[in-house]
Amino acid sequence: MNTASEQPPERQLVIVEDDASFARTLTRSFERRGYAVISASSHEELLVLLQHNRPHYAVVDLKLGGASGLACVQDLRASDEAMKIVVLTGFASIATAVEAIKLGASHYLAKPSNTDDIEAAFDLSDGNADAPVDGRQSSIKTLEWEHIHQTLVETDFNISEAARRLGMHRRTLARKLEKRQLK
Structure with missing residues (x-):
């Protein structure tokens, strides 16, 4: 955990990332752009x-x-309604995107x-009504993965409970998760 409380809040950025190497890289890059960066590796x-x-x-x-970073989003929003929050994920799904925005x-x-x-995402405050809506169709594998991921979110990433709700053996779900990282 690193702090920078002297910096004015309009240029203060918090990074919540458990990958220390990626967090350091982001920190250095944002500091070069004039941000005062504080970081945390967990919700606590x-x-x-x-x-x-x-x-x-x-x-x-x-x-x-x-743990899910969605709890962090909720607490960050509660601390400041005007805060600009960007969620990063190694596997983007419709379910988690909707929850993060909500x-x-x-x-x-x-x-x-x-x-x-x-930084470009920070500057995007309005939606884009001209965004294309005729994107490619989702594959069966993508739909399956989104369903698995939504169930994991609903169970707060509890593998056993998610497997039960999905009607599959816990080891089967664990193997699927090993093949496709959630990070």
């Missing part, structure tokens, strides 16, 4: 940081170890995303 660390800091920007990893995220990006992508 974020709560401690928010006691003494009021960042205006946040970058949140969707999957923090075995909880207060400003934008949702799939990894790999760089500092340019994230």
Whole structure:
């Protein structure tokens, strides 16, 4: 956990990321752009940081170890309604994108995303009515994965409970998750 409480909040950014190497890379990149960066690797660390800091920007990893970054989004939004929050994930799904936005995220990006992508997402405050709606059809595998991921979100990433709800053996679900990382 790192703090920077002296910086004005309009240029203060919090990064909630459990991958220390990626968090360091993002931190350095945003600091070069003039942001004062504070970081946390878990929801608990974020709560401690928010006691003494009021960042205006946040970058949140969707999957923090075995926990969901969605709780971080909810607490960040509760701490400041105007905060610009970008959620990053290694596997973007419709289900988690919808939940992140409903909880207060400003934008949702799939990894790999760089500092340019994230900073551009901070600047996007309005939706785009001209966004194409005739995208490619989802494959059966993609639909299955989105259903699995939605069930994991609903069960707070409890593998045993998700497997029960999906009607599959826990080991089968674990094998599927090993093949396609959630991060």
